[in-house]
Amino acid sequence: MSALELRDVVVRIPSDDERPARTILEVPSLRLDEPRIGVLGANGSGKSTLLRLLNGLQEPSSGTVTVHGRDTRREGRAVRAEVGFVFTDPLSQLVMPTGREDLELSLRRTVPRKERRTRAEEILRRFGLLHLADQSVYELSGGERQLMALASVLAVEPRVLVLDEPSTLLDLRNRELLRRTLSGLPQQIVLATHDLELVLDMERVLVVEDARVVFDGGAEAAVAHYRRLCLAERA
Amino acid sequence: MSTARYPLGDYVPGESWLHRAPLGVKFLGVLLLGLGTFWLKSWGASVAVLALMVLLFASARLGARRLLRLLAGPAPLLLAVLVFQWWQLGPAQAVSIVANVYACIVAASLLTLTTPVPALLDGVVSAARPLKRIGVDPERLALVIAITLRSIPYLIGTFSAVRDAARARGLERNPRARAMPVLIASVAYAQRTGDALAARGLGDAVTPENPTRDRTAS
Numbered sequence: 477m478s479a480l481e482l483r484d485v486v487v488r489i490p491s492d493d494e495r496p497a498r499t500i501l502e503v504p505s506l507r508l509d510e511p512r513i514g515v516l517g518a519n520g521s522g523k524s525t526l527l528r529l530l531n532g533l534q535e536p537s538s539g540t541v542t543v544h545g546r547d548t549r550r551e552g553r554a555v556r557a558e559v560g561f562v563f564t565d566p567l568s569q570l571v572m573p574t575g576r577e578d579l580e581l582s583l584r585r586t587v588p589r590k591e592r593r594t595r596a597e598e599i600l601r602r603f604g605l606l607h608l609a610d611q612s613v614y615e616l617s618g619g620e621r622q623l624m625a626l627a628s629v630l631a632v633e634p635r636v637l638v639l640d641e642p643s644t645l646l647d648l649r650n651r652e653l654l655r656r657t658l659s660g661l662p663q664q665i666v667l668a669t670h671d672l673e674l675v676l677d678m679e680r681v682l683v684v685e686d687a688r689v690v691f692d693g694g695a696e697a698a699v700a701h702y703r704r705l706c707l708a709e710r711a
Numbered sequence: 712m713s714t715a716r717y718p719l720g721d722y723v724p725g726e727s728w729l730h731r732a733p734l735g736v737k738f739l740g741v742l743l744l745g746l747g748t749f750w751l752k753s754w755g756a757s758v759a760v761l762a763l764m765v766l767l768f769a770s771a772r773l774g775a776r777r778l779l780r781l782l783a784g785p786a787p788l789l790l791a792v793l794v795f796q797w798w799q800l801g802p803a804q805a806v807s808i809v810a811n812v813y814a815c816i817v818a819a820s821l822l823t824l825t826t827p828v829p830a831l832l833d834g835v836v837s838a839a840r841p842l843k844r845i846g847v848d849p850e851r852l853a854l855v856i857a858i859t860l861r862s863i864p865y866l867i868g869t870f871s872a873v874r875d876a877a878r879a880r881g882l883e884r885n886p887r888a889r890a891m892p893v894l895i896a897s898v899a900y901a902q903r904t905g906d907a908l909a910a911r912g913l914g915d916a917v918t919p920e921n922p923t924r925d926r927t928a929s
Contacts, residue, residue: 531910556912563910568903571861571913572828573721580829581857582911584850589833610724614864629911 478542479636479664480508480530485539487525501525501687503539508666514678514695515668516702522687523668527638530666531559543636560634560663564641566625567613575600575616575624576609582631596631603627603657619650623657630661637663643671672699721864722827729771729825734834737822744818748811754803757810764817773824781820782813784867789813828857854913858904869896 482503491497501522517523528534529541532548532555541548548555563569572578579596587595600606603623608616616624622642629637639658643651655674658665669675681698683691683705691701724730729737744760751757768778789809796805823831832853839849873892874883882888 533906533910553912556910561910563903563907565903567865568900569907569910571858571904571907573861573864574828577722577828581832581913584829584832585912592829612721614868632911 478507478509479544480666481542482506482529482536483540483542485529485536485541487522487529487534488537499687501529501684503689506682506689506692508664508680510680511664512678512680513664513666514675514681514698515666515684516670516672516675516681516698517668517684518706521684523684524640526682526684526689527561527640527666527668530636530638531561532556533561557632558634559636559638560629560632562622562626562629562637562639562642564644566618566621566645569625570613570621570628573612574610575605575613575627578613578624578628579631582628586632599627599631617650618645618647619653622646622650622654626654626657630663634663637661637665639665639667639669641669642667643669643674672702675699721824723773723777723824725772725825727771727825729767729821732825734826734830735838737826738834738838741815741818741822745815748815751811752804752807754806754810757807757814761810761814761817764814764821767821768817771821771825773821777824778817781816785812785816823860828860832857854908858908862900862904865900866893866897869893869900 483505485501485503485506486499487501488497488499503526515523515526525534529536529548530543532541532552535549543555543558546555546558570578572581576593576596579599580592583592583595597606597609600609603626605620605624605627608620608624613621613624622645626642643654646654651671651674655677658667659677665678667674667678675681676695676699678695681691681693681695682689683698683702685705690705691698693701744764748757748760751760765778769775789812792812793805793809796808826834835853835856836849839847839852842852843849870893873889873896876892877883877885877888880888
């Protein structure tokens, strides 16, 4: 059984008053088994749609997406328990006033009430965030917020971690911190990014262009392909 | 985005008697005060209740600055209400209405400032459990309340950022330039929050096709 599998997947947006119906992603067949997978692509190319399919946030218009054999459409809840999703903007992701409260929220479904606080503290300590546990999420730096969001997602121990441009809002120091943290995680990682350095850490990289996967291979070759695509567009 | 903060939804750690008071008692107090203000018609009684709330605030050692921020937040709106009611009903009624609203705000803040959000969620889930019979999901209800509290500082921050942007473009007197971006940003925030909750499986309905892996009832 493949970890993540897409079969004959098409995602369409129906027509409205201003625009006709259009396809925003088309993937005939894709199996993702490698522990570290990167996704490159321009804005609007379809890479975020591809990521959202893996967590069931986006349902395919046709075709199937399975995660460890579970259909994202029929077993969405179980899939979301297995696939953690980290967004670009951690402020959208952190839905509680402080990091500790957000972690406790993540643990509500899986950990009995009396153990939540201790478990939340263990996770915060592991990420070096315990000293920020009771600070408002508004008062954290960009990197601290992103790590807090990551800790909240990892609190429920997903088997797969999907990250949609997690380093876009970070400065160089925080980007490096995120990079080091990700490299030490046991989860399978699927990561969309514009950060070409970060993508070089991946074992397999997909390049998405005009709603299709146009390249699938090693990181260096993928970056070269992506550069050629971008430069060809400019020319 | 401005990080302007309104203190209604923020828990302040502490050891005061209000921090230690049971959630049910605090909630009942807020409820009774809220209902009681409907019967308060004399401006003197309303101001006395507001003063009592301020004393309770001080006794919980929540800080004078925090109280001022709490009162200053809705001040422009309540000033407009005061002027309008003064014109419509006279000064006594106008002062009574505004003092009642302020008393309710301070009372609600006493509950949220002295109760950690997880404890508030647990309390709402326990209190709403009987509503399961009529199809209400207590977990979802608690989540709605928590998200509402979390959204207050964000929306106030959005309002400040939009006001600054309008000022920078010389449009501070244009209500459309101030209202529309706030509305759009609020809807976008709601969508992002919804996405984040869905991605974390929070608020998902439990169905035979979507079984839970819950190990706890609360």
